[in-house]
Amino acid sequence: MREIGHFIGGKHVAGTSGRTADVFNPATGEVQAKVSLASVSELRAAVENAKAAQPKWAATNPQRRARVFFKFVELLNKHMDELAELLSQEHGKTVEDSKGDIVRGLEVCEFVCGIPHLQKGEFTEGAGPAIDMYSMRQPVGIGAGITPFNFPAMIPMWMFAPAIACGNAFILKPSERDPSVPLRLAELMIEAGLPAGILNVVNGDKAAVDAILTDPDIGAVTFVGSTPIARYVYGTAAMNGKRAQCFGGAKNHMIIMPDADMDQAVNALMGAGYGSAGERCMAISVAVPVGEETADLLVEKLAPKIESLRIGPYTDDKADMGPVVTKEAHARINGLIDRGVEEGAKLVVDGRGFKLQGYEDGYFVGGTLFDHVTPEMDIYKTEIFGPVLSVVRAKSYEDALSLPMKHEYGNGVAIYTRDGDAARDFASRVNIGMIGINVPIPVPLAYHSFGGWKASSFGDLNQHGTDSIKFWTKTKTITARWPSGIKDGAEFVMPTMK
Numbered sequence: 001m002r003e004i005g006h007f008i009g010g011k012h013v014a015g016t017s018g019r020t021a022d023v024f025n026p027a028t029g030e031v032q033a034k035v036s037l038a039s040v041s042e043l044r045a046a047v048e049n050a051k052a053a054q055p056k057w058a059a060t061n062p063q064r065r066a067r068v069f070f071k072f073v074e075l076l077n078k079h080m081d082e083l084a085e086l087l088s089q090e091h092g093k094t095v096e097d098s099k100g101d102i103v104r105g106l107e108v109c110e111f112v113c114g115i116p117h118l119q120k121g122e123f124t125e126g127a128g129p130a131i132d133m134y135s136m137r138q139p140v141g142i143g144a145g146i147t148p149f150n151f152p153a154m155i156p157m158w159m160f161a162p163a164i165a166c167g168n169a170f171i172l173k174p175s176e177r178d179p180s181v182p183l184r185l186a187e188l189m190i191e192a193g194l195p196a197g198i199l200n201v202v203n204g205d206k207a208a209v210d211a212i213l214t215d216p217d218i219g220a221v222t223f224v225g226s227t228p229i230a231r232y233v234y235g236t237a238a239m240n241g242k243r244a245q246c247f248g249g250a251k252n253h254m255i256i257m258p259d260a261d262m263d264q265a266v267n268a269l270m271g272a273g274y275g276s277a278g279e280r281c282m283a284i285s286v287a288v289p290v291g292e293e294t295a296d297l298l299v300e301k302l303a304p305k306i307e308s309l310r311i312g313p314y315t316d317d318k319a320d321m322g323p324v325v326t327k328e329a330h331a332r333i334n335g336l337i338d339r340g341v342e343e344g345a346k347l348v349v350d351g352r353g354f355k356l357q358g359y360e361d362g363y364f365v366g367g368t369l370f371d372h373v374t375p376e377m378d379i380y381k382t383e384i385f386g387p388v389l390s391v392v393r394a395k396s397y398e399d400a401l402s403l404p405m406k407h408e409y410g411n412g413v414a415i416y417t418r419d420g421d422a423a424r425d426f427a428s429r430v431n432i433g434m435i436g437i438n439v440p441i442p443v444p445l446a447y448h449s450f451g452g453w454k455a456s457s458f459g460d461l462n463q464h465g466t467d468s469i470k471f472w473t474k475t476k477t478i479t480a481r482w483p484s485g486i487k488d489g490a491e492f493v494m495p496t497m498k
Helices: 040-059 062-078 080-091 095-112 154-165 180-191 206-214 227-239 262-278 292-307 327-343 397-406 420-429 465-471
Strands: 002-004 006-008 011-013 020-025 030-036 123-128 131-139 142-146 169-173 199-201 220-224 243-247 252-256 284-289 346-349 368-371 388-391 412-416 434-437 473-481
Touching (some): 006 040, 006 180, 040 131, 040 142, 040 199, 040 206, 062 080, 062 095, 062 154, 062 180, 080 095, 154 169, 154 180, 154 220, 154 465, 169 206, 180 199, 206 227, 227 243, 252 262, 252 397, 262 292, 262 388, 284 292, 284 397, 292 346, 292 388, 327 346, 327 388, 397 420, 412 420, 465 473
Parallel strands (some): 002 030, 142 169, 169 199, 220 243, 252 284, 252 412, 284 388, 368 388
Antiparallel strands (some): 006 011, 006 199, 020 030, 123 131, 131 473, 346 368
16 A cells, blocks of 8 residues: 655655545545645644755745746656646546646746746835835745645645745645645656755645644745635634635636527536536536526537536546545535435436446546526535536526625636627626636636635735735835935934925
């Protein structure tokens, strides 16, 4: 049985806590590895390594820090197939989907190759009589990231790339469900030239999370996961004097206007609703057709496509989607489908009981479609995080717009239409963080920021883009005047620029 430890001080170390968690193969239900769960002392060892290494890294000029990421991007491309295979083995998603996971993280690494420009401060000559004023962006010190299972490559890179590029050291606590890719990324960072101790990977559960949140030497924390845990992490981090950015759950709607290209809308819903078995925080889980005729046509076209989804293990290169990640997730999703039936939604396509020959113990859920879902139902209010799409029929554009606006989550939303006025009005008014116009999964590219509104996000600054540089640095402002510009005698009034 493969045993997975931690990565501290530039090398792999075995766990010493005596506690482990099983890492499953989601396609078979078999345990494929044991991952160590860190104790407080193990987390502290990583912090001590980071604390020793960080000052020299912060003093390294930005251009040299950028070169590490240029090399890292080269290594990511070189090892793409290996990383995707490793990711799929533990997560269950298809290999091509895993490559997409890696590439979206790689893009953030490409973005931070521009850190010499991104970390520049501002300068004003002659701000006052013989006075110059300028600012510096300096690293926080030690940062930490707590990542979810669904993107074991992308989200860690979204976190550690800008943090490290800015001159910080970083402690990564990945999901214990699929820990191998984050450890491999740390190896590749060392190969790219990163000094030992700047990126440490500590596997663990709540004990490790709480150790991160209370450690006095960790200055900033970033988190992605469910909303209840995001609230907990944000509140606990703040109480312990840390800056935090925490991203929670989602219930992403897609409005389909009567003038939309229906075939395009249906194809978009298939990919956005069922790709990665729906285990994406930006997955579309609610379709909102406007008008009964639009709704009837949408369901008519969707149902046969969902029924014909090819579901299989990651080794099936023709599979559209794989299993969900754990037995518990499988049971929860099926339970919510049961609940939808109890609440009176029309079950058009039933994914319960899906079995794949030769993989009977795998965590597979078939594509599921509900129609006539209403906002009062649990399946509408809850983030299912599985291959379940709900159709909520709207009588008008205003009714459709009101649905995402009233929902507690505000991560992503999309509209399909040919009407530029409707699209522009929608983008202006909807209270959601990321909006797609004829784009089903509007995840911004690396040089823009990623983040939701309402209960989907806690904190003032988003991930990647320039927000990430602001989050991982502190601004220091200097006001300078040299002796030739200083008047004789003390000044007792508040300094002004009169």
